Amino acid sequence: MNLLVFGLGYSTQRFVDLYGHRFARVTGTVRSAEKAQALAARYHIPVAVFDGFAPSPVLLEAIATATHILVSVPPDGQGDPVLRMLRETLAAAPDLAWIGYLSTVGVYGDHAGAW
Numbered sequence: 001m002n003l004l005v006f007g008l009g010y011s012t013q014r015f016v017d018l019y020g021h022r023f024a025r026v027t028g029t030v031r032s033a034e035k036a037q038a039l040a041a042r043y044h045i046p047v048a049v050f051d052g053f054a055p056s057p058v059l060l061e062a063i064a065t066a067t068h069i070l071v072s073v074p075p076d077g078q079g080d081p082v083l084r085m086l087r088e089t090l091a092a093a094p095d096l097a098w099i100g101y102l103s104t105v106g107v108y109g110d111h112a113g114a115w
Contacts, residue, residue, distance in 0.1 A: 002095075004062045005029065006082050007072035008039055008047060011104055015070065016043060027062035029073075052081035060089065067095050072102045 001023045008028030029050035036047040048058040
């Protein structure tokens with residue numbers, strides 16, 4: 001089983017800490033090269049930069065071999081950047097069995113009670 005984590009932040013790092021050993025391979029994404037380098041060194045896994053616009057070769061390879069994908073990227077003004085950018089690529093992933101979404105109320109900020 002191969003896990004791809006979109007948005008390797010606080011919550012998903014905890015998920016990887018607890019369950020990463022169940023996967024033969026774990027790959028993550030972050031928004032900056034500096035954070036990718038730091039997390040790759042900490043977890044000894046590939047970490048790709050995903051900016052919501054252009055998928056890297058590392059990311060495309062991780063999708064192609066993923067059996068499980070955990071998305072923890074907050075929506076932007078246009079919706080889900082993962083689906084917007086990679087819908088067809090995800091649909092074509094030959095071994096993909098499961099996609100999950102993990103979020104916390106903390107990623108959305110204070111909207112003073114408004115939606």
